[in-house]
Amino acid sequence: MQEIFNIFIRSIFIDNMIFAYFLGMCSYLAVSKTVDTSFGLGLAVTFVLGITVPVDYLLNEYILKPGAMAWLDEGFADVDLSFLSFILFIAIIASMVQLVEMVVEKFSPALYASLGIFLPLIAVNCAILGGSLFMQERDYQNVAEATSFGLGSGIGFFLAIIGIAAIREKIRYSNIPPALRGLGITFIITGLMGIAFMSFLGIKL
Amino acid sequence: MSEEKKEREPLFSPKNLKLIKDPLSINNPITVQVLGICSALAVTAKLKPAIVMTISVMVVLAVSNVVISLLRNGIPPRIRIIVQLVVIATMVILVDQVLKAFVYDVSKQLSVFVGLIITNCIIMGRLEAFAMGNKPWPAFLDGIGNALGYGIILIIVAFFREFLGSGTIFDIHVIPQGFYDFGYKNNGLMILPPMALITVGVIIWVQRYRNRDLIEDH
Numbered sequence: 001m002q003e004i005f006n007i008f009i010r011s012i013f014i015d016n017m018i019f020a021y022f023l024g025m026c027s028y029l030a031v032s033k034t035v036d037t038s039f040g041l042g043l044a045v046t047f048v049l050g051i052t053v054p055v056d057y058l059l060n061e062y063i064l065k066p067g068a069m070a071w072l073d074e075g076f077a078d079v080d081l082s083f084l085s086f087i088l089f090i091a092i093i094a095s096m097v098q099l100v101e102m103v104v105e106k107f108s109p110a111l112y113a114s115l116g117i118f119l120p121l122i123a124v125n126c127a128i129l130g131g132s133l134f135m136q137e138r139d140y141q142n143v144a145e146a147t148s149f150g151l152g153s154g155i156g157f158f159l160a161i162i163g164i165a166a167i168r169e170k171i172r173y174s175n176i177p178p179a180l181r182g183l184g185i186t187f188i189i190t191g192l193m194g195i196a197f198m199s200f201l202g203i204k205l
Numbered sequence: 206m207s208e209e210k211k212e213r214e215p216l217f218s219p220k221n222l223k224l225i226k227d228p229l230s231i232n233n234p235i236t237v238q239v240l241g242i243c244s245a246l247a248v249t250a251k252l253k254p255a256i257v258m259t260i261s262v263m264v265v266l267a268v269s270n271v272v273i274s275l276l277r278n279g280i281p282p283r284i285r286i287i288v289q290l291v292v293i294a295t296m297v298i299l300v301d302q303v304l305k306a307f308v309y310d311v312s313k314q315l316s317v318f319v320g321l322i323i324t325n326c327i328i329m330g331r332l333e334a335f336a337m338g339n340k341p342w343p344a345f346l347d348g349i350g351n352a353l354g355y356g357i358i359l360i361i362v363a364f365f366r367e368f369l370g371s372g373t374i375f376d377i378h379v380i381p382q383g384f385y386d387f388g389y390k391n392n393g394l395m396i397l398p399p400m401a402l403i404t405v406g407v408i409i410w411v412q413r414y415r416n417r418d419l420i421e422d423h
Contacts, residue, residue: 019398019399020398021398022245022398022401022402024243025242025243025246026242026243029239029242030239083298083301084298085320086298086320087291087295087298090290090294090323091287094286094287094290123286124286124290124324124326124329125324126243126244126321126326129320129321129323130243130321133317134317177410178413178420179411179413179420180406180410181420183236183409184406184409185406187402187409188402188403188407190399190402191399191406192399192403193399194402198397198399
């Protein structure tokens with residue numbers, strides 16, 4: 001139980017998707033102009049990560065890992081399908097995003113309208129596939145740990161995008177050198193926020 | 206088939222050369238189109254992984270641009286994203302296996318970022334914006350051009366980070382020992398991830414200062 005909680009906290013603060021690994025930067029930069037839209041995107045990413053990471057974990061554990069097919073038959077014990085993981089993970093993610101899109105459209109048309117094009121684009125958000133690939137690389141012990149890693153990473157992304165959106169809303173009133181306006185200053189601010197998040201680095205959980 | 210078919214465009218007509226040149230400067234995928242930032246920053250602590258990453262992206266982008274361009278009239282628009290993802294994922298699996306076979310240590314250093322080429326926005330972006338509406342040869346040039354534009358930024362960032370952070374270039378010490386004796390120290394901060402963002406920010410600043418058309422309102 002404690003291990004699960006540790007993974008959760010680690011993935012929010014220490015291994016933050018944006019500040020430690022730069023995953024999901026594209027939508028992070030494109031959507032963070034106002035707090036409202038980034039709130040919606042952050043929620044959607046958290047939700048999709050929370051679903052796809054455990055599903056991909058099960059897929060990895062029972063089909064892809066070397067020897068994972070042993071539950072099927074003795075003869076499959078030395079089958080190694082791990083080279084297929086990219087294509088299967090992306091297929092799971094694309095179909096999950098499709099599913100989430102349909103559910104949101106059915107039950108909350110308001111949220112659906114406010115997310116607009118960004119909902120389908122989550123499928124190609126690096127943070128989602130990155131979550132699954134990190135899960136595979138770090139060898140989590142059971143599906144609960146994988147779930148807490150997925151949810152934690154999503155919340156980390158959520159915090160980061162809300163933070164930058166709030167700063168960008170305020171920075172509109174300051175006098176920035178013209179050449180640095182927009183993209184340039186956003187990069188530099190993200191860098192500074194990253195340095196701030198590095199203060200969590202030494203913490204061992 | 207017809208008469209006009211004979212007057213084919215030369216392979217390197219000015220229009221085609223523009224496809225290669227534009228992404229290097231005024232239409233750079235990273236600093237202007239804001240595509241593919243995710244992987245660009247994480248692999249730039251040293252020059253060698255940055256160059257391997259550039260080559261991998263170039264192969265994936267050029268080949269999948271050509272494949273999608275060949276298929277473009279047969280892909281139903283509703284499922285095009287899945288088709289594109291399958292083509293890209295297949296190419297990335299090939300690149301990943303080749304890297305693991307020939308440069309294992311670099312492949313370990315790049316860790317998940319080779320897999321993340323699949324979701325690299327440059328590739329999806331170029332497939333959507335260019336390959337879906339153009340012939341294979343221009344699509345190929347567009348792929349090469351954009352991968353070069355991506356690579357140039359990667360290499361500039363990696364050069365500064367490796368030079369200032371470790372005092373080496375391609376793992377060879379270039380700062381003479383005498384400097385260290387006088388009290389010069391490597392700037393350890395440059396190796397850490399946040400400095401990649403700040404370096405890219407400065408590159409954008411310099412580029413926009415020299416090319417005023419690119420300046421945004423806010």
